[in-house]
Amino acid sequence: MSARTVGLGLVGALILAWVLALVAPYDIVADVNPARASLGPSGAHWLGTDHLGRDVAWRLLLGSRAFVAPGLLTAAIAGLVGGAAGALAGWFGGPVAALVRYTFTVGASVPRFVLVLLAGAIFGADPAVLAVATGLACAPAVGEAVTCRLEELRRAEFVLALRAHGVPEGRILGYHLLWVNARGLVARQVLQAFGFFLVVETTLSYLGGFGVQEPTPSWGNMLAFEFGIPDGNLLAWMAPAAAIWAGILGTALLGQDLGLREGARHGR
Amino acid sequence: MSSRAALLPLLLGHLACSGSADVSTAPPSPLDGSWVATVVREPARFDALIGAADSPARPGWIALHKNAWAEATTTPGAPAKRANAELAVLHGVLADLSNDAWRSLGTTWEQRGTLPTDSVLPTLVALAAKDAGDSVSWARWQKVPQRADPAVDSRVAQHDAVRKGEASLVTAQSLGGVPLVEEPIPDGRRTFWDPMMHFTLAQAYGREIAEGYPADPLERMLFSGMIDPADSTPSGAWKKLGLAMPPTDDAEACREVVRGFDRQLDPWKVQLAATAPEAGKALLGDLRLVEGLRSRALVDWAVDALGTDQPRCALAFAEMALDHEHPRELTPLNSPTLYAVTAAANLRTGRTREALDALQVLVGPFPETTGLDETVGDLAVLQGLDRTGDSREQ
């Protein structure tokens, strides 16, 4: 089984979980029932229950809501902001590139996680705020990659030929360079940004105080809530831990595959 | 004569064995001579003693194992005798606690300078002093201004009758559970309970074992804290185990004695389980025989320490005996005497409020302790009258 298949499968499962979670008939508040605390897997509860008696499988499904949509927002912001800035820098060069590169360098000099935490502390730990902050924190990496690619290609012969044929500059940049030649690169970077947001969200909700708080499920807070409970249901924390691992692995494998394909296409 | 001084020889005399317990091989550990070793290595003897499912003796042994002594006294044979002996010790400890609490109530109130002059309290303090063998306090408190109350005189007569053997245990048991005297005061009323209750009960239970105490060694020792079959006293146990009790009331040194005991007990339990037949192993695990032996032995040591005026040691032994998984329940490991000695030791060391926690466990199963609980509570209130309390979140 190839890395691509595994990666696609895992990321696909994530997206499917999220879609199902949007329509899931599950009430996170009403499901509390200490009388059925820490039960093992059964027909009624496929992954058992946690120590408040809540169904682990349903909460695992709903936990995907905590990061999929915000993660997509992160990816979109990283892609759009980084891609646009990188495109400008790569296309125009000179002082524009210098300014953009300088901004990227400053942004990249602060650890991304710290930037996200700062944003959460200042603007509140709402998932949307964290998603925007993470997207902006990941944008320099996207932008840098796009800048390098465009710097390499803007003086290529096919570009000169396109110009000679009267193709508008915007179409050369937007379609021929970014879409045809850099989309794989951008896709890889935004996938990494998505994976990074998964790490951010689960870490913050695991630590508590930031991110998604109980009783709203998140894989991070599920792990924190159940780990170490004596005589608890092991699946209640192993399942979210495995889901986190699978999500990160899936995005990493898919990103790696995209990178290899990108490299093959461009003779690397 | 104090309650304990009267009771312990009576009790220990009945528990001393006429012969040693049956051991089949020379013990490599001092614990090999204990009843636990006998039961685990020879489970058939245990089965024969306990009897079959429909045996009349069986419920009594089950109750004794659970420390449900009141229940055990209603069954035939040895378990009833054993339970009466335990109840005699329990009420002996409670009697000491009661005498301490009453005398403290009187002296603390007197020291504040606000002792009521029209109350029956000095009479009750005097009676407690008398039961404690404190003749000086007994004489002094009789001279303190007080109010005479016929209810007290009548109750004293009832207690005397039981103590002299002219009235039965049943009479003694009927004296508890309700206040002795209520005296109105401008802002309410004072409710006083019976200070003599527990000493009387101790004597009455002790009388129940005066004749016909079990002769069979295993009947005498099963589910007890006896380490050395030849010497059932705590000092016998320490000698057998090679442990030395500190001469002073040094809690840390006493904890070290328990740790020394545990250092012998832990590997011995493993070795016992490894060499025992299957049936014996099952008994060892299911009935938690070693844990029970340990707990009961430590309670015996605590009672002894209280008797030798080492309350900090008593408290250390009791705390280390407690099964913390069920810290407020009577269980096979947490006996009523454990809580009684914990309460008594706490009171002796100035921790009146902590004594109430231990007493609270006894009030439900032993309604006759209600009066003692209220009296110790009154003392706790009195001791805190001039204080401003502190409170914090979490």
Add this chain to the structure above:
Amino acid sequence: MTRSWMLLTLALFALPATAANLRYAEDQAPAIVNPLFGSTMAEARVNELLFDGLYTDNQDLATTPALAASGELSPDKTEMTITLRDDVTWQDGKPFVANDVVFTIQAMQDKTTLSTEAGRAAFIKTATALDEHTVKLKFARPESRPEDKLLFKILPAHAFAGTSVKRTDGFRNKPVGTGPWELVKYNEDNSVSFTTNGSYRTPVGLSEMTMREVSDKNYQAKLLLYESLEALVRVLPRDLAMLQNNRKVELYPYQTNSWWYVGFNATHAPYDDVNVRKAMSALVDVPSLLAPVGTGDLLSGPFVKSSPYYNHDVNPVANDENAAETLFAAAGYTKVGGAWSKGGKPLTVRIAAHQSLESAQEVAINLQSQLQSAGLTVNVEFLDDAAWKGRVWREHDFDLILSQWTFDRNEDVREQFHSQGARNFTGYKNPEVDALLDKARDAADPFVRKTALREVHKRVHDDAPMVFLWTLDSYAAMSVKVKNVVIHPFYFFTFATGWQMK
């Protein structure tokens, strides 16, 4: 990395155990080290290490002089002249003098200080320094044993600009006391290091102490077993089994007289209506709330069951939906589409809980579920310490709070239930209860106090400013390397000068 591996790694590189460095864990580091503003048990414990009072408890829990050498009460019991020790210096080397005592009392009483300890000095009318080592206190009323009330901590006058002290005063960063330990530094990992006060008046067995913040109690227990800690101040009931069977650990039970509660904000609608409070109380299934937390005693009032003040004739409120419906109806609520509403507005409840309160999450989520299934809309917030102090203590900005009170052995609930009480967050007001609390405070006869407070129990139960939940057993767990352990049931470290480490 999972939290446990992170912590294990931390433990490996953590402050190593030196011969006499006792490392103990707190759920949350003290927010402030200044006895004027201490509000949590963690703060009380740190204050016990750093500061002294005029008097303290000895190991028999009797009042004994500490900074005071002796005290003389006037015949009419309205004045006390205290001679102070003349051999005490502050940890910054300056001498301890009478003016420090006067300053402390005035700062506690200064209304602009807003000290959480103001109530403890309320009985003192004036404090005057007669000379360098003599203080005269005049009392508002005759006092039989004023030394029993003089256990609050004394602060150095020279370290403050005046008696109006703010929480943000720099003293908190470098506190100066006369206690057996001094604060060395606040470390980056939220731990706090202490070292012995070399000029302390008695020998101190432990040369160093470290307080470590470990918010997860289960990890605290594991760190103790891995020998990365020597002491846990409060062990969760569910961790007892793990620790009990380990011969390297000693368990010390102690009585904290603490109880959990859900408090209503009676200062605003609809919780100013007793029917609403009682209705919501009847919706709570307390045993079900307790089940995931552990075992404990269910309560019907503001005392623990073993307390002499507990009124055993008062039963805990029963979980009864029918009774709740009747009460809601009496308050003018109707059930519309399954939700309780009044005037077209559904009843929406905000429950605030402290983040660091052990098991608060479980209880709050469970409570939310119970109330929501009964027809209320419920939101739960977990507040950090700063938000809790602000919203609950100062602004009373909440509908319901889930919290826990811990009392010393005097179980003085006046501050919580008297209408003038500084800790009366719920805004509870009942003049009859005020009168009973006053009567209890002024009682010279223990039976009068006991009767009055048992009546307070009943009235408070009936007025339902709180749903009284339970009390849990308290244990400390210590490594067997720590010897001569005697624990003060409230302040924990009062006798720690005698502790030693092997």
